[in-house]
Amino acid sequence: MKLRLSEEELCNHRDAVRKKLEEKGLDALCLFSPRDIFYLTGLYLIQTERPVGLLYDGTNTTAFVPTLEVEHVEKLGGVHEIISYEEYPGEKHPMEILAETIEDRSIAKLGVDSDGYPGAYGYEGPSLSEFLGDGNVEELPRMIEGIMQVKTDEEVELIKESCRWGNLAHRYLQDYTEPGKAENEISTMASLDASRSMLKTVGDDYYSPKGATTPATAGFRGQIGKGSAIPHALTTNETIDEGDVLVTGASAKVGGYVSELERTMIVGEPWKKQVQFFESMVKAGEVAMEAIEPGASFADVDRKVRAFYKKNDLMDYWRHHTGHSIGFAGHEAPYLDRGDDRKLEPGMVVTVEPGIYVPDFAGFRHSDTVLVTEGGSERLTYYPRDLESLVIPSR
Amino acid sequence: MKLRLSEEELCNHRDAVRKKLEEKGLDALCLFSPRDIFYLTGLYLIQTERPVGLLYDGTNTTAFVPTLEVEHVEKLGGVHEIISYEEYPGEKHPMEILAETIEDRSIAKLGVDSDGYPGAYGYEGPSLSEFLGDGNVEELPRMIEGIMQVKTDEEVELIKESCRWGNLAHRYLQDYTEPGKAENEISTMASLDASRSMLKTVGDDYYSPKGATTPATAGFRGQIGKGSAIPHALTTNETIDEGDVLVTGASAKVGGYVSELERTMIVGEPWKKQVQFFESMVKAGEVAMEAIEPGASFADVDRKVRAFYKKNDLMDYWRHHTGHSIGFAGHEAPYLDRGDDRKLEPGMVVTVEPGIYVPDFAGFRHSDTVLVTEGGSERLTYYPRDLESLVIPSR
Numbered sequence: 001m002k003l004r005l006s007e008e009e010l011c012n013h014r015d016a017v018r019k020k021l022e023e024k025g026l027d028a029l030c031l032f033s034p035r036d037i038f039y040l041t042g043l044y045l046i047q048t049e050r051p052v053g054l055l056y057d058g059t060n061t062t063a064f065v066p067t068l069e070v071e072h073v074e075k076l077g078g079v080h081e082i083i084s085y086e087e088y089p090g091e092k093h094p095m096e097i098l099a100e101t102i103e104d105r106s107i108a109k110l111g112v113d114s115d116g117y118p119g120a121y122g123y124e125g126p127s128l129s130e131f132l133g134d135g136n137v138e139e140l141p142r143m144i145e146g147i148m149q150v151k152t153d154e155e156v157e158l159i160k161e162s163c164r165w166g167n168l169a170h171r172y173l174q175d176y177t178e179p180g181k182a183e184n185e186i187s188t189m190a191s192l193d194a195s196r197s198m199l200k201t202v203g204d205d206y207y208s209p210k211g212a213t214t215p216a217t218a219g220f221r222g223q224i225g226k227g228s229a230i231p232h233a234l235t236t237n238e239t240i241d242e243g244d245v246l247v248t249g250a251s252a253k254v255g256g257y258v259s260e261l262e263r264t265m266i267v268g269e270p271w272k273k274q275v276q277f278f279e280s281m282v283k284a285g286e287v288a289m290e291a292i293e294p295g296a297s298f299a300d301v302d303r304k305v306r307a308f309y310k311k312n313d314l315m316d317y318w319r320h321h322t323g324h325s326i327g328f329a330g331h332e333a334p335y336l337d338r339g340d341d342r343k344l345e346p347g348m349v350v351t352v353e354p355g356i357y358v359p360d361f362a363g364f365r366h367s368d369t370v371l372v373t374e375g376g377s378e379r380l381t382y383y384p385r386d387l388e389s390l391v392i393p394s395r
Numbered sequence: 396m397k398l399r400l401s402e403e404e405l406c407n408h409r410d411a412v413r414k415k416l417e418e419k420g421l422d423a424l425c426l427f428s429p430r431d432i433f434y435l436t437g438l439y440l441i442q443t444e445r446p447v448g449l450l451y452d453g454t455n456t457t458a459f460v461p462t463l464e465v466e467h468v469e470k471l472g473g474v475h476e477i478i479s480y481e482e483y484p485g486e487k488h489p490m491e492i493l494a495e496t497i498e499d500r501s502i503a504k505l506g507v508d509s510d511g512y513p514g515a516y517g518y519e520g521p522s523l524s525e526f527l528g529d530g531n532v533e534e535l536p537r538m539i540e541g542i543m544q545v546k547t548d549e550e551v552e553l554i555k556e557s558c559r560w561g562n563l564a565h566r567y568l569q570d571y572t573e574p575g576k577a578e579n580e581i582s583t584m585a586s587l588d589a590s591r592s593m594l595k596t597v598g599d600d601y602y603s604p605k606g607a608t609t610p611a612t613a614g615f616r617g618q619i620g621k622g623s624a625i626p627h628a629l630t631t632n633e634t635i636d637e638g639d640v641l642v643t644g645a646s647a648k649v650g651g652y653v654s655e656l657e658r659t660m661i662v663g664e665p666w667k668k669q670v671q672f673f674e675s676m677v678k679a680g681e682v683a684m685e686a687i688e689p690g691a692s693f694a695d696v697d698r699k700v701r702a703f704y705k706k707n708d709l710m711d712y713w714r715h716h717t718g719h720s721i722g723f724a725g726h727e728a729p730y731l732d733r734g735d736d737r738k739l740e741p742g743m744v745v746t747v748e749p750g751i752y753v754p755d756f757a758g759f760r761h762s763d764t765v766l767v768t769e770g771g772s773e774r775l776t777y778y779p780r781d782l783e784s785l786v787i788p789s790r
Binding site for chain 1: 439441443444461462463464466467470482483484485486487515516517518519537540577578579580582583584586587590591594601603604605606608609614617624625626627628629632713714715716719720724725726727728729730732733734735752754
């Protein structure tokens, strides 16, 4: 299996978008989001201060890129045509050149994911509607995102392949973890060794549109020892100690898709209090898994998990909702949050990751990547979840 | 030296912003950009689907964060106060909670870097002016960016420290490069070894507000062999071959600041054609260095470099402008581009990186991080630039 979306699949994506254009009476669509452009073409255009975009008229795709990306896009393929501008800021603003291209093609009604390049790294520029007229540009920022929420079989296969190599990276991470070692050494070597194994195994079938030095990764996210109580801690140079609780994260980039695997590991014989919180966290995850089924709302799942926290006097240690969608980006909408009333559908992929954070003590969180199925849910990540499997031996 | 901005420096940053607020008759400023927030507080708040922001009234700073970031921000410090919302999307939208906070403080005239959280990962939300009224919110997207364009002595010191460790990472990269080796192995080991040395050398003085597993990095950016002709190539698994031209990149994250070091290396005895293009590229860089001085415009420098390309029949191999500003972000405005008429000032830091890209043959680019001084310019990156120093021996 080639680890990328097939030409047939990309055709289906474009067909789905063409239907939306027809429904809305639009002549063409102009996309600036790298995600949206990827979804139609399989091509990932890097966002810098130099604008990149894609025109799609229901038949042909035209990439809009700076000179320095022309040969790159030619080599990668995926679009019918390339239009380039010399440079940004340049003597003529790229948005003006893009607007002229649109006018030359007699596109009267244009849909856009944003009205002009949204920008990065200090980019400044006018909107497209400044050139084309307000009435001719319709902003549809969520159109592609809406289509992407339900994953296709091919997308699920790429996410599963990501889970496989994230699993290996995590296995190395656990194998290399021992008291006295520095976190960056452990995580870098685990990521390198997993990436090496992955690339040697799948060979030329491997593809990452975004590029990646070590496409399979595992690390600690700064959640080491007492720091594990802080969900988004950021550190670089912690040493693993006896008694530490560690919250990990692992993933792999495959064909533009990712997965999320997180585990709570304990260094040395776990203390009673550690065991109790660990087991409660695992149970909270089970509550979520049981609640996930087609037709339930994202909010329903989170409400059931919150009820579990309340019943077990854990709300003092609650810090975030149950999870989020995942696939192309590491976090996607909808969210397993009591404020998100969207409904679960077969083919959606979410993370299940309720956590328990005890200040000045430790944090406990597993995260699994979960597919919504006709019958309920299926964990795509398969790393052991039980405490015994996640204890790091003392030296 | 602590490798982070001092409290005095951050005070100066806030003073500069307070003056701008007074000039504009604003009661307070609300910032959403992590860069802008960092500039006032030294605190880096991660942008996810959960909004983060900062209120600054000319005296006090108030962080606006989700529950899961409260203890993190408390631990990091840097703000006078923290206001939190439970979760996103949540039962009440975070922007509504933020707007209420602003109203409670009787802030009549509010400046913002964007009118509401700009969003990431599927975030959706209203603007602040929907709650506060259009006339009460003034968008100032470039205010902090404008102040940051001229770097202070402390900022320059952090950029210099970044150059030092980027240099070491590049040294390891060159040492480890040999025909037959895989790029990811070379770059990962170079990055790990340089990061280890850096962290062991500077110890607890090291600080990276954004976090980093291997804070010093070096790699090939996909520009290997014929691929070196593509400025923004993205690969993961190339093998180094005899005769390859390699375009590298190295940097290190220090106290929130970065630098850029890029070199062209040649594997084995260089061919005549390789030598000619290499020497032309080095000369183009010299032309830029000579043109950089206070009072010259960014455009002037680029025009002189373009004139050099034209005079030497190199425009067929031209793909991008001369360089960009750098400091907090890897690319910043203004740009060394003939369309950018802003003026160079002492304390500005830019990259000088004219490149020569010969399709189906090879690409040639050095990049140096350069400080604009009273007298002209000073290269902060100091890795050798001559061909002899950049040849990888044959096996």
